[in-house]
Amino acid sequence: MVNIEENKIVRIGRVLNDDTRPLKERFRALFTLKNIGGYAAIDQINNCFKDSSALLKHELAYCLGQMQDIRALPVLEKVLRDTSQEPMVRHEAGEALGAIGDTSVIPILEEYSRDPVIEVAETCQLALSRLKWLSDPKNSSQDLSTNPYASVDPAPPALTSDINKLKELLLDEQASLFDRYRAMFSLRNLKTDESVLALGEGLKAGSALFRHEIAFVLGQLQEEISIPHLCASLEDPDENEMVRHECAEALGSIATPDCMKALNKYLGDSKRVVHESCIIALDMCEYENSPEFQYADTLTKVSS
Numbered sequence: 001m002v003n004i005e006e007n008k009i010v011r012i013g014r015v016l017n018d019d020t021r022p023l024k025e026r027f028r029a030l031f032t033l034k035n036i037g038g039y040a041a042i043d044q045i046n047n048c049f050k051d052s053s054a055l056l057k058h059e060l061a062y063c064l065g066q067m068q069d070i071r072a073l074p075v076l077e078k079v080l081r082d083t084s085q086e087p088m089v090r091h092e093a094g095e096a097l098g099a100i101g102d103t104s105v106i107p108i109l110e111e112y113s114r115d116p117v118i119e120v121a122e123t124c125q126l127a128l129s130r131l132k133w134l135s136d137p138k139n140s141s142q143d144l145s146t147n148p149y150a151s152v153d154p155a156p157p158a159l160t161s162d163i164n165k166l167k168e169l170l171l172d173e174q175a176s177l178f179d180r181y182r183a184m185f186s187l188r189n190l191k192t193d194e195s196v197l198a199l200g201e202g203l204k205a206g207s208a209l210f211r212h213e214i215a216f217v218l219g220q221l222q223e224e225i226s227i228p229h230l231c232a233s234l235e236d237p238d239e240n241e242m243v244r245h246e247c248a249e250a251l252g253s254i255a256t257p258d259c260m261k262a263l264n265k266y267l268g269d270s271k272r273v274v275h276e277s278c279i280i281a282l283d284m285c286e287y288e289n290s291p292e293f294q295y296a297d298t299l300t301k302v303s304s
Contacts, residue, residue, distance in 0.1 A: 006040050009033065013044030019051060023276055024283040026056060034063040039071050046075045054086040055245065055276045061089060065096025066152055073100060077108055080120075088242045088273070090115075091123045091209065098127025099152040101134055119242065122177060122209045126154050129178035148189060149220045154213070155181035157189055166190075167198040171205045180210065188217045196221055200229035203247075208240035215243060219250030227254060231262045234274075244269075245277040252281025255288035 015021055015029040030048075033041040045060050061079060064072040079085055079093035094112060097105045106128065113124040133139055133156060142156060155178055158166060169175055169183040184202065187195040199221075202214040215233065218226045233239050234247040248266065251259040263282050269275040 005036075009036060009038075009040045009044060012036075013041075013047065016044060017048050017051075019053075023053070023056065023279055027059065027280055027283075030056075030059060030063055034067055037067055037069065039069075042067070042069060042072050042075065045072075049075070049079055049085075049089075053272070053276060054089055055273045055280070057085065057089040058092045061092035061096045065092075065099035068100050068152060070100060070102050073097065073102060073105060076100075077105070080108065080112055080124075087117045087119050088245075090117065091119045091242075094120060094123040094127055095154055098123075098130045098154060101131065103131055103135065106131060118207065119209045122207060123154075126177055126181065129176075130155055133178075146189075147185075148191075151220070153181075153185050155185060157186040158182040159186075161186065161190060163187065163190065163192070163194050163198060166195070167201070170198060170202050173206055177207075177210065180206065181213065184213065184217055188221060191221060191223075193223075193225055196223045196226055200226050203229050203233050203243075208243055211240070211243045212246045215246035215250050219246070219253040222254050224254060224256060227251065227256065227258055230254075231258075234262060234266060241271045241273050244271065245273045248274060248277035248281045249284070252284035253288070255285040260285050 012029050012032050016026050016033065018026070030045065033044055042064065045064060048060055049057055051057055057079075061076060064076055076093045076096050080090055080097065082090070094109065097109060109124045109128045109131075113121055113128060115121040115124065139156070147153065147157075158169070158179070160166060166183045166187050170180055170187065172180065184199065187199050196218070199214055199218055203211055205211070211233070215230060218230060230247045230250050234244050234251065236244070248263060251263055260282065263278045263285070267275055267278045267282075269278065
């Protein structure tokens with residue numbers, strides 16, 4: 001007899017894998033599978049890596065990493081090795097391998113840390129640094145569960161809370177990417193106007209991989225003072241599409257009228273990953289401004 005839960009997962013998987021469905025419905029199906037977890041959900045997510053949308057496939061890899069289930073490792077390794085996949089998809093697979101935290105992936109990360117695609121190489125280098133940091137006994141006392149966003153990050157936060165020092169490190173292009181990421185996540189966790197503005201400056205510093213992570217973090221923060229920085233990068237046609245896509249989704253998280261105006265402007269962008277990100281971001285705006293979300297947000301604030 002087939003398990004009822006498995007039947008449910010298969011039904012959700014059909015939505016995820018149906019390229020005739022609206023992208024926003026497929027994204028909702030993906031995050032439902034992520035929240036359910038387990039091998040059956042991983043299998044449905046795996047089936048979708050044949051899709052033509054780089055945005056969706058990159059999100060598949062992200063979700064597998066956040067699930068932190070070692071049964072997803074073979075899927076992610078296959079995606080990382082597949083050079084026919086878009087760089088942003090392979091990069092996300094490498095990051096997900098590091099997020100799961102199992103040392104068995106060290107050989108493949110070492111192999112692809114020299115990948116000719118710089119975003120992939122840098123991601124694998126970061127993932128190796130994260131695994132090395134996690135395996136060091138002296139770091140065992142640092143509580144990563146204090147992350148207020150409950151995300152599995154590519155690097156732990158730096159220990160200092162001195163914003164000037166963190167900003168200096170964040171913008172230092174001679175420093176290691178791992179240390180700059182550590183500064184980034186510390187600035188995020190501080191969540192002050194000063195720290196958010198420091199992160200905004202990071203959108204003009206360093207590699208595309210670094211800038212895209214800055215945009216992701218600003219989306220987590222949902223602070224309106226970051227909107228001009230995010231809009232400037234989204235509107236820059238010379239900016240890497242991976243960065244522009246992440247800026248669009250960050251604006252969707254903030255969800256003000258100014259954000260919606262910027263997103264509507266780029267719905268017809270020539271870069272598929274950018275215009276698809278605007279579609280998803282506008283759906284996020286609609287949800288953030290819905291009565292259901294406002295009610296849930298009120299309940300959360302009351303309970304805390």
